[in-house]
Amino acid sequence: MTAFIIGAALLLAVALAILLPPLWRSAPPAAGADRRETHLAIFRDQLAELERERDEGTLGAAEEAQARSELQRRLLDEVETQPAAALTQGGGRRTALFLVVVMPLAAAAGYALLGNPGALNPLQRQARIAPEQIDAMIGGLVEKLKKNPEDGKGWVMLARSYKVLERYPEAADAYARAGSVVDQDAGLLADYAEVLSQVHGGSLQGKAGELIKRALEIDPNEAQALLLAGAAARERQDFAAAADYWSRLLSQLEPGSDEAKTVAAAIGEARELAAARAAGGTTSAKATSGAAQVAGEVTLSGRLAGRARPDDVVFVFARAEEGPRMPLAAMRATVADLPLNFHLDDSMALAGGRKLSDFASVTVEARITRAGNASTSSGDLFGRIAGVKPGNRKLRLVIDQVQP
Template sequence: MTAFLIAAALLVVAVIALLLPPLLRTPRFSGSTDQSEANLAIFRDQLAELERERREGSLAEADFAQAKSELQRRLLEEVPAQAAPTTTDGGSRQTALALLVLIPLAAAAGYALLGEPRALDPLQRQARIAPEQIEAMLNSLVDKLQKNPDDHQGWVMLARSYKVLERFPEAAKAYERAAPLVDQDPALLADYADVLAQTQGGSLQGRPSELIERALRINPREPQALLLAGAAATDRQQFAAAADYWSRLLELVEPGSEEAGALTAAIGKAREFAAAQAGGSAKPGASAGAVSGEVTLSSKLAATVQPGDVLFVFARAEEGPRMPLAAQRARVADLPLRFEFDDSMALAGGKKISDFATIRIEARVARAGQAQSSSGDLFGTLSGVKPGSRNLRVLIDQVQP
């Protein structure tokens, strides 16, 4: 926008510079003032001579009139009119001033009527890409990658595009194809971990944590890896470790920034939780009846699943509503999977684990990718679990009829 306005202003100035000088310049005449005065003096002398000759009788009246007329004609030819300059000079200056004002106004009015003023607004100039265009571009990139599957940078670009669109399973698959590049880049490893966490309901346990640890081994100061490592430690109730990760990240952000403020608050809260643990108190905000354990898959069913199959782990009331008290989403590739449920994970408006004397833990490989059970799902359950139980073992060893 600024470049356009500057260019337009320069063009207006150029036009004015061409038009004004001739109008402001003082008019030049063919004769000078001194020459005009001399011609008038000669005219007066010659006219006086003619009148003297007429009085003496040496020049007849008719000859006097003819000579006077001839003298006046010659004077008109030699002396230009003197009245015009003042009027012309004033008119030129008025015209120049009028043009100085009217040209910019006319240019602005013309653009307002015939141009596109909204194009000067940066928000209006932002490209508006329809969803169909985005899909077409993605498909074009996919086609190129199918023809050149070793283009690891292209797979990373595709993964990031899918992540922006929140198509996390597809983003994870794209990152898998870029493994030779991702495995050497801590920033890509951290981003891959974030994508995988999104595919399992936000949980960073299992494969995401492994990727985060690898990223920090390559670069202990990788910002996203430190952020995710702290979040993963919090999920495991390792609050002192979370505070350590985030303290290292705090050193990398701008002091006094919004990010620094948020990190400082998170570090303080994590240290508070760590102190509560050290004093034998329960996790703040969680129930003393939290349950935790591990989910495994029977070796007899291992050949019937794929690493990308969706896995759900639920805590349900032994008797009462079917709505889960807590849930976790993951992938078969994450098995064996650690889980931990407490009252802080209760669904909005739902019951809590501590509301019941016993609960049931259920793990399900969902063929359709949905939380609802369907024929062909693999599952395992553990009943009679009391709130506060630890180190539980849930074995997936059954098939849904």
């Protein structure tokens, strides 16, 4: 905004510099008076010449009267012109003053009334895309891919769009259609694996694990693949492997950064668990149970039973009472599995994330979603219990509410 105002002021100054000098300058009064006296002297001489010619008889009475009338008319014209010229000389300076004072004020007032001052604010100029516009853009991309289903890059773009919108099943399907574009790119394989883990309640086993392995074969130092490989190893309780993967990732991070500190903490914990397992055999299992676990049974209220299908996905997860909204631990099942015995513990934590044992109390929630992902959607069936202390293994969680 400041740059615009400065630029406008400079342009106005240039315009005034061009217009003002000729208006401000005026002919000296003496020069105008001298010219007037000269003209009057000429008229007097011409009048005297007419009288002389009349007296000599060379000019008739009618001709003399006509000539005298012409001289008088010219004399009157000269007398009227002189005040007008004087007025013009004074008016030039008044015009100059008008331009200097009034023009800038008029320009500012006019822009304030007719312009758009808010457009000068860079924050106001930022594009604001409505959800409808996003849906329209994605819809357009889908239509293009229907006409050209071999466009691997287009499928990748669609997959990433769905991932941003947390529409993980659609994102996974789009990645699956991208073919060789994904199969030959370590970063895309890792991203595909992360999407699949979201679809399956955070688990990195099965196809997600295969994608991670393939990504590291293409690029052993791919950062996202190393992060996920460590999380998958921790999920299998292979803590030594988890520490190894994350150590390779740590060497790529800026020392002292928040990311480096988080990964270093995860490495330290994994090494402690690996050492405990090596020393006591079952110690590591104890470390991921007991006080660091919540468990119980999930059931579906009878009044909502008709609103759920057997193949609808059920997510059971724990969240902090206050703090991050990301689940501290989660598991996935289907309505056909209900009633479901569940347990959530530190081994289910995301790589480098917070754990159940970090909090004095958590909220445990079970959610039935036809969309197939853990994000909240209108129409979901859910139940939750707040204020659960880690170590409680006798929870009775009933799904008895409908998401507005």
